[in-house]
Amino acid sequence: MKRLGFLVFALFVSYGIVNAAEVIDKPIAVVNGEHILKSEYSKIAEPIIEQYRLVTPKAEFTEEKLKELKIKVLDQMIDDKLILQEANKQKIRAFKKDIEDGVNQIKKRFKTDEEFKSELKKEGLTEEKFTKRIEDQLKQIKLIDSEIKAKVAVPKDESVKALFEDIKSAIDGKELKEKTEEEKKNIDTLSKMIQREYGEKVKAKHILIRSSKDDAMTDQIAAKKKIEEIQAKLKKDAEFEDLAKEYSEDTGSADKGGDLGTFGKGEMVKEFDDVVFAMQLGDISGIIKSEFGYHIVKLEGKEIGRKLTYDSIKAYLADFLRQKDAEKLYSQWLKELRAKAAITTNPIE
Template identity: 30%
Template sequence: MKNLHTISFKLALVLFVSTLIFAGCKEKKPVQTQTQTQTQTKGDSQATAKETFLFTALPDVVAKVNGIDIQKSKLENVYKVIASQAQMANQVKSEKELVDMALNELINSELLKQETDRQKITAPKEAVEKQLEMIKSQFPDVETFEKAILEKGFSVEQLRGNIEDQLALKEMYSKEIESKITISDKMIEDFYNGNPQFFNKPGSVKASHILIKMDNWDDKAKVEEGRKKIEAIQAKVKKGDDFSELAKTSSEGPSAPNGGDLGFFSKGQMVKSFEDAAFALKVGEVSDIVQSNFGFHIIKVFDKKEGGVTALKDASKDIKPYLSNLEGNKLMNEYVGKLRSTATVEKLI
């Protein structure tokens, strides 16, 4: 089932510290061409310069929550996370919208922290140390870890304190919110019946192809040359030569190094002539020569998955946590709203 994914407010807060500390430090980046590197560096530099200019004009204290200062440095960190999330989700947000979102997240987080303090909710020391060790394990050694958190504006003790706050918040979420979430079988069934688009599984095929590219169909000599090439390859396929090896040595498509493997794809993902030919084949069959706007193809189907509707009993394992997250977000927003209604909040930007 697709598109039933959400991150609860609780989870966002619990993961917040870790995100700030080692986001981008864990992955090994693929080797890039010089052009890619120059383009990315230019884009990153422009984005960083823009953010730096934006925050330079702001006061050091951007808000007060019941007399407690919220520092500009924290706002800048949260802004970067939210801006990155918006970009990945293809959401167009203005700088003002992103700053407002970041500031509200910080205000809500501070209100919740103050409430955990008021209720004397604390995190077990063992859990704090385990979380700290987990973060450390993302780095090759202690020196690299300490350098990374210093660059983010933290000391180890500050990080430990932040982890304590987040785990205490998790405890409070369990007590005040999670305990009140009830998802009935009827709610699951109603969602299932009301959202059939999530549970229709399209049929798919796993295919490989050999491509002879054609950039200009008006060039008759080139078209004839390409046709002769694909016909020669077709003769080898019919003779029994290995399809994957032929794709590696003869195909002009980007999948050639992988033996022409395109993986599984559903209808609507490929150009129509290619799609029609692929879905008409049985497993193990090879197509005749297929013409598309990309060129000449020979297609072999290696596997097929029939389409259908996911049964309610199978879908429920995804629906229940999804509905739980929605209900948790709703209850948390109401809870924070009550805290905010009795708090003294001053926005200074």
């Protein structure tokens, strides 16, 4: 389930000890009498906020969005606390071997035992506390399995077939009628994933000069001039790969001569897709403008798509429907846990 990724992530960022001289620790929430301290919250929230800052366009990184993110992090910590409390209430136990396996799985991420212990020390954890954290998470997972996973029914064939027909309609560009916005969003996401797997694929290289509508006008003009100069060099038979290494501002592909690898429709922005999938093998495009800036693309290869049939994806669609049912059941179960709990929170700074 979605929350399990958060549990694993929390192993090395939660429950660390913060120097009392630096932070005056106080509860940021109280859940059935158990405190969530400000230091615990900071250990979780700070790396998540930093990651969000790195991947979010500046125009979208607002104080309101930041506040929403902070509240979501605290809500997740409250949920974790409630689930562990419920697991203890039901006397759920984690087997010793499972705990040892969990500890060893984390240890394998480190080259040496000394490196592992150093990380524990940096996070203010002893091996005993770390092992207890693994044990608690295993108890939470066992509780979720018994309360949610075991109670979710296998989807009926007609439901799976109906979803398949909706996906085919979405791929064909037909309007989806009598669907909620959430259903439309799920179908759109699934259709794009399936189209990437079964549809036509291309292999391409590109040169990117970054430019945003939020940039100063002088910077936008300079970016356009730069890509035009690169285009002129290509017309004089300069090597595409050499120009990509020298000028491209896509740090993920520049060193590889602009190589983007193989991708399907929907994996790139629409402006990029529309041009690339209409190109012929060996073609070099004109200048393409997208939200990332200016591109020039070279088509390196094409793969014909596979025929999409119901039998080929029915197991995947059934799993998807079962997962959605599990998410609804999980959300309702959490609401019930919260309704029975005594929860108080303090303002998040």
